[in-house]
Amino acid sequence: PDEAARYAIAAREATLTKPPGSLGRLEELAAWLGAWQGRERPALDRVRVVVFAGNHGVVARGVSPWPASVTAQMVANFAAGGAAINQIARVAGAGLTVVPMMDLAPTADFTVAPAMDQDAFLAAVATGHDAVEAETDLLCLGEMGIGNTTAAAALAASLYGGSGADWAGPGAGSDADGVARKARTIDAALARHAGHAGDPLALARCLGGYEMAAILGAVLAARQKRVPVVLDGFICTAAAAPLLRLNPDGLAHTVLSHRSAEAAHGVLARHLGLEPLLNLGLRLGEASGAALAVPLLRAAAACHGGMATFAEAEVSEKKVSGET
Amino acid sequence: PDEAARYAIAAREATLTKPPGSLGRLEELAAWLGAWQGRERPALDRVRVVVFAGNHGVVARGVSPWPASVTAQMVANFAAGGAAINQIARVAGAGLTVVPMMDLAPTADFTVAPAMDQDAFLAAVATGHDAVEAETDLLCLGEMGIGNTTAAAALAASLYGGSGADWAGPGAGSDADGVARKARTIDAALARHAGHAGDPLALARCLGGYEMAAILGAVLAARQKRVPVVLDGFICTAAAAPLLRLNPDGLAHTVLSHRSAEAAHGVLARHLGLEPLLNLGLRLGEASGAALAVPLLRAAAACHGGMATFAEAEVSEKKVSGET
Numbered sequence: 001p002d003e004a005a006r007y008a009i010a011a012r013e014a015t016l017t018k019p020p021g022s023l024g025r026l027e028e029l030a031a032w033l034g035a036w037q038g039r040e041r042p043a044l045d046r047v048r049v050v051v052f053a054g055n056h057g058v059v060a061r062g063v064s065p066w067p068a069s070v071t072a073q074m075v076a077n078f079a080a081g082g083a084a085i086n087q088i089a090r091v092a093g094a095g096l097t098v099v100p101m102m103d104l105a106p107t108a109d110f111t112v113a114p115a116m117d118q119d120a121f122l123a124a125v126a127t128g129h130d131a132v133e134a135e136t137d138l139l140c141l142g143e144m145g146i147g148n149t150t151a152a153a154a155l156a157a158s159l160y161g162g163s164g165a166d167w168a169g170p171g172a173g174s175d176a177d178g179v180a181r182k183a184r185t186i187d188a189a190l191a192r193h194a195g196h197a198g199d200p201l202a203l204a205r206c207l208g209g210y211e212m213a214a215i216l217g218a219v220l221a222a223r224q225k226r227v228p229v230v231l232d233g234f235i236c237t238a239a240a241a242p243l244l245r246l247n248p249d250g251l252a253h254t255v256l257s258h259r260s261a262e263a264a265h266g267v268l269a270r271h272l273g274l275e276p277l278l279n280l281g282l283r284l285g286e287a288s289g290a291a292l293a294v295p296l297l298r299a300a301a302a303c304h305g306g307m308a309t310f311a312e313a314e315v316s317e318k319k320v321s322g323e324t
Numbered sequence: 325p326d327e328a329a330r331y332a333i334a335a336r337e338a339t340l341t342k343p344p345g346s347l348g349r350l351e352e353l354a355a356w357l358g359a360w361q362g363r364e365r366p367a368l369d370r371v372r373v374v375v376f377a378g379n380h381g382v383v384a385r386g387v388s389p390w391p392a393s394v395t396a397q398m399v400a401n402f403a404a405g406g407a408a409i410n411q412i413a414r415v416a417g418a419g420l421t422v423v424p425m426m427d428l429a430p431t432a433d434f435t436v437a438p439a440m441d442q443d444a445f446l447a448a449v450a451t452g453h454d455a456v457e458a459e460t461d462l463l464c465l466g467e468m469g470i471g472n473t474t475a476a477a478a479l480a481a482s483l484y485g486g487s488g489a490d491w492a493g494p495g496a497g498s499d500a501d502g503v504a505r506k507a508r509t510i511d512a513a514l515a516r517h518a519g520h521a522g523d524p525l526a527l528a529r530c531l532g533g534y535e536m537a538a539i540l541g542a543v544l545a546a547r548q549k550r551v552p553v554v555l556d557g558f559i560c561t562a563a564a565a566p567l568l569r570l571n572p573d574g575l576a577h578t579v580l581s582h583r584s585a586e587a588a589h590g591v592l593a594r595h596l597g598l599e600p601l602l603n604l605g606l607r608l609g610e611a612s613g614a615a616l617a618v619p620l621l622r623a624a625a626a627c628h629g630g631m632a633t634f635a636e637a638e639v640s641e642k643k644v645s646g647e648t
Contacts, residue, residue: 017401018408019390019496023612024585024605065642066343073639077341082632084342090630091622172343173642261348279603280620281348288347295619296604298415306414308406315397318389318497 001035001226001252008040015309019318025277029255029297030304036228036253037137041305044298047094049140049287050131050218051078051085054101054124054211056147057109061185063150065173068106071146075100078144078286085142085286092294094140099131101210110154111188114206121205121213128217134225138297140257141218142232142287143211143239146172152238153264154186154207159200159241160271163187169262172283200242212239219243222253229254230297232290233282234265237272244272258282258289325359325550325576332364339633343642349601353579353621354628360552360577361461365629368622371418373464373611374455374542375402375409378425378448378535380471381433385509387474389497392430395470399424402468402610409466409610416618418464423455425534434478435512438530445529445537452541458549462621464581465542466556466611467535467563470496476562477588478510478531483524483565484595487511493586496607524566536563543567546577553578554621556614557606558589561596568596582606582613 009031014020021027033042053075059068077083078098089096101124107115116124132139145151149171157167164186168179189207196202204216212235219240222229231237231254243250251272258278259266269276277293310317333355338344345351357366377399383392401407402422413420425448431439440448456463469475473495481491488510492503513531520526528540536559543564546553555561555578567574575596582602583590593600601617634641 016408017398017406018608022496022606022608023408024607026604026606026616067640067643070640073637074341077632077637077639080632080637081630082341082637084340084347084627084631087626087630088623091619091626172346261346277604278620280350280601282346282350283348284342284346292350292620292623295415296602296616299412299616302411302415303408306405306411307408308401308404313397313401313404313406315401316391316394319391 002038005038005040006031006035009034009304013304016307017310017313017315023303026300026303029300032255033228033297033301036226038226042301044137044301046136047092047138047294048097048136049085049089049094049142049291050097050099051142051144051287052099052101052128052211052214053104053144054209055104055106056145056151056209057106058111058150058185059147060109061111063182063185064147064171065178066146068146071144072104074144083286084284084288085291088288088291092291094291094294097131099127099214101127101214107209110207111185111192115208116205116213124210124213125217128214129221132218132221132225132227136227138230139222139227140230140287140290140294141215141236142290143215143235143285145209145211148209148211148235149262150182150185151207151209151212152235154189155203156238156241156264156268157186157190158193158203158207159245167264169264171262200245204242208239215239216242219254230257230290230293232257232287233260233285234262234268235285237265237268241268241272257293326362329362329364330355330359333358333628337628340631341634341637341639347627350624350627353624356579357552357621357625360550362550366625368461368625370460371416371462371618372460373409373413373418373420373466373615375422375466375468375611376425376452376535376538377422377428377468378533379428379430380469380475380533381430382435382474382509383471384433385435387506387509388471388495389502390470392470395468396428398468407610408608408612409615412612412615416615418615418618421455423451423538425451425538431533434531435509435516439532440529440537448534448537449541452538453545456542456545456549456551460551462554463546463551464554464611464614464618465539465560466614467539467559467609469533469535472533472535472559473586474506474509475531475533475536476559478513479527480562480565480588480592481510481514482517482527482531483569491588493588495586524569528566532563539563540566543578554581554614554617556581556611557584557609558586558592559609561589561592565592565596581617
């Protein structure tokens with residue numbers, strides 16, 4: 001990040017016509033945006049939402065109440081403009097790109113084999129990497145993939161400990177039997193790939209998915225290009241988590257848009273030290289939460305850039321303590 | 325509210341291409357908007373932010389580190405477009421109206437007399453009432469007034485019990501001595517007007533302020549005109565609270581935009597049964613939190629109105645439990 005920009009933003013922030021600190025997290029967001037954009041006045045002219053879609057071999061284990069065919073159907077729905085993310089991206093003033101991974105061929109069932117071999121994993125990471133354009137002011141990442149709360153839970157468990165029961169939840173609508181089946185499936189996967197403990201990228205390859213590997217690649221590319229990133233919900237956060245295990249500063253260019261209704265997301269966010277901006281009971285994915293946070297960032301940038309200073313507006317400043 | 329519209333919205337919501345309930349509070353917001361607008365497809369074409377500004381005689385007691393002259397200076401800043409609310413309202417796509425109350429003459433010091441006499445209180449309520457146009461899709465209310473966290477704390481304490489120390493906080497930047505002075509001032513006011521316990525409007529008159537009475541009038545007018553309302557922070561919420569004491573359903577047409585950094589706001593919100601949409605550490609007022617919530621409502625309305633149904637998009641629905 002550009003520390004000179006961060007310093008200039010903090011200096012200007014203190015002169016704006018409001019009690020110091022009274023815009024709370026908006027002030028932090030303005031400083032964060034500007035530091036990564038390298039601008040004293042953060043701009044959000046080019047906001048991009050990228051949704052990666054992928055299928056999961058583990059769906060054969062009955063971990064989702066939805067058929068795997070829904071992934072392709074939802075990709076078509078994104079293209080036709082009929083999904084939630086189409087509406088929310090429009091409200092956010094953001095462009096939307098949908099990237100179907102590997103023609104939506106499923107990963108291997110990770111209870112019996114690594115989800116991806118080395119070549120496929122690296123190809124998926126590269127697809128995500130290439131989806132990030134340098135001329136982007138803000139990147140919102142998200143995913144679509146039937147079965148991917150199971151992959152996210154397995155990856156989170158492998159990184160932060162705990163069993164399937166600790167990380168499995170209803171996802172897109174599993175009942176209690178379904179959640180128990182997810183938990184057992186995750187436990188089987190954790191046992192199968194226990195040999196990779198301590199190797200975050202190997203865990204992402206064995207327990208993740210194509211769309212999750214692409215998110216990892218996109219977060220990495222955004223860091224290289226100094227593009228600030230808004231993460232979506234549980235799957236997106238789990239997909240990015242290996243980067244933090246590799247580098248304690250590895251997600252400093254990201255903010256977490258929201259806390260999902262999926263309980264594991266709050267747990268994972270605490271492990272990552274990410275404080276969600278919103279908490280609205282969302283559990284959809286598609287970058288819906290990430291796009292929903294964009295207007296907060298727009299407000300932060302607009303206040304920082306557009307407000308008058310005390311001097312410009314001839315507003316009296318706070319008295320120092322004891323003065324009357 | 326229009327229960328037929330609410331029913332139609334719920335019926336359509338269940339057909340949209342997402343897991344049922346996966347948009348969390350956005351689904352509730354769409355139903356709430358539509359029910360009060362009387363529309364099956366809620367619209368947000370005419371969103372209005374109204375900020376009432378008033379001065380407070382109690383400022384003479386040293387309850388604010390800011391001089392009372394800042395109220396007028398900030399009204400000028402609103403007119404010039406330099407305040408936070410100007411920027412946030414623009415991001416929200418909302419029009420902004422600022423109403424200076426009583427030429428910004430202060431109320432009486434409520435430690436020695438009622439803040440307002442009957443005529444002045446009713447005139448302020450009427451000003452707020454008249455500020456609400458029927459042709460409004462959504463109304464965001466807020467305030468500006470040096471010293472008004474003291475008035476809000478006094479009014480909240482008089483309605484819900486507790487002492488000054490329970491409800492006083494740093495407001496726009498008081499230090500510990502200042503907060504203690506506020507608490508003592510509130511205790512004096514509560515003792516002075518204890519005879520009105522159980523009469524919410526008399527408490528609003530004795531312990532509130534002109535801008536708070538106007539908010540009360542505006543919330544009332546919005547109910548009559550079936551205009552949904554977004555409440556801002558502590559002062560705005562306290563100003564509306566008497567309506568809930570008069571009628572347990574009296575704030576059903578409102579949502580609470582955010583939870584302020586002022587601790588008393590969270591306490592008051594729980595008393596009122598209002599769940600804030602945002603929690604970003606704001607403590608500015610000016611309807612800044614209310615306007616910040618508008619894009620969430622826009623997203624809710626856009627998803628409800630714009631998403632494809634499962635049938636339209638030819639997306640498979642969730643399998644019933646036990647089906648494979």
